[in-house]
Amino acid sequence: MTSLSGWLVYRKTDIIRNQSFIDMLKKSAISKNITLEVVPYEHIYFGVSSHEPAFPFRDAPDFIINRSVSPWLNEVAELRGIRCFNRAYVSRVANDKRLAHAVLSNMDIPMLQSTAVHRNQFVSSSMVFHSPFILKDPLGRGGTGIELIDPSKDIKNIAATLPEELLHQPVGGQKGKDLRIYIIGNKIVGAVLRESATDFRANLSAGGNSSFYELGEKEVTTIKKITNAMQMDFVGLDFLIAEDGSLLFNEMEDAVGCRSLYMNSSINIAELFIDYIGKEMSL
Incomplete structure (x- = not known):
């Protein structure tokens, strides 16, 4: 196999806690004649105009494994012919719970009744809830940005703690x-x-x-x-x-x-x- 070069992109704060998995990937890459380099997301800048190289600070890799939760990077890299894992469309869908639910609902995959709503609309609406429900940050990950809401409490009192964009779901499962x-x-x-x-x-x-x-x-x-x-x-x-x-x-x-x-x-x-x-x- 011809030697390949790839970037493994993580945000700086995620590199240390993912070090074991990073080491596993790099060890497997060596056995396949693949050079896999960890590149912090914060170090990347991208030439988005046609006369600039994709990555002005160094040569572009053959491929990118983007684990920084930044779908735009997959999208612009693909425009320059750089293969990304995952592909841009999947990365975009997977990193937005609203979009993921909409896409999989279109495949008739069973799910809880889910509603994407702006915080202001949710707080000012006349919706009445008699049972606990879930509010999610649609861009959250790893179990973060998920709140179990007690309907007996005034939603307006907790509005300041909620993200601007929300995914509303009943408690289920x-x-x-x-x-x-x-x-x-x-x-x-x-x-x-x-x-x-x-x-x-x-x-x-x-x-x-x-x-x-x-x-x-x-x-x-x-x-x-x-x-x-x-x-x-x-x-x-x-x-x-x-x-x-x-x-x-x-x-x-x-x-x-x-x-x-x-x-x-x-x-x-x-x-x-x-x-x-x-x-x-x-x-």
């Missing part, structure tokens, strides 16, 4: 439980059941536990409806679990965390991802 499915090259790599006895969120970062999960036939069928409609390089698909055991779409993760998978299985997802990149770049 089995409390403190969700399922994350890992996808590489539109193929299911594995699934992890995440559970919390103390929080309505099941994220490991929120104190949850995890275990490897064998998907059933109906669950695989649901996932394939998504993979048949979108070309995903490396994503996590998160689902709530309804009371009847069926799946309800919750989130799509672009820079998906993998700790729960390699804690609970022998799957080397970093190696699988690098193998996939090598094959894609040789096409």
Whole structure:
């Protein structure tokens, strides 16, 4: 294989806590004759006019793994012919919960009733709620920006603490439980059941536990409806679990965390991802 150069882009604050996964990716890259360099997002500047090189501060890489949650970088890099993992469209969809729900709803994927709304409209509207509900920052990640709201409290009193853009959802699914499915090259790599006895969120970062999960036939069928409609390089698909055991779409993760998978299985997802990149770049 011809030697390839790639950038692994993270925000500075995320590099240290993701160092183990970074090391796994770099080790796998070496075995495939791929030079993979960690480039902090904050160090990047991009020539957006036609007479400038893409990256004025250095030579452009053959490909970019962008885990900085900045879809614009995927978009402008693709305009210059640089392959990005994930592709720009998937990165844009995955990093905005409003867009992800709209896109997957169009595929008839089951989900909670979800409404995108501006904070001002939400606070000033005449909507009356008799049961607790969820408000999400549509650009939040890792379990952040998610609030369980008590309807007995005056929404106007908490308005200042809410993000400007909101995704409203009813409380649904089995409390403190969700399922994350890992996808590489539109193929299911594995699934992890995440559970919390103390929080309505099941994220490991929120104190949850995890275990490897064998998907059933109906669950695989649901996932394939998504993979048949979108070309995903490396994503996590998160689902709530309804009371009847069926799946309800919750989130799509672009820079998906993998700790729960390699804690609970022998799957080397970093190696699988690098193998996939090598094959894609040789096409």
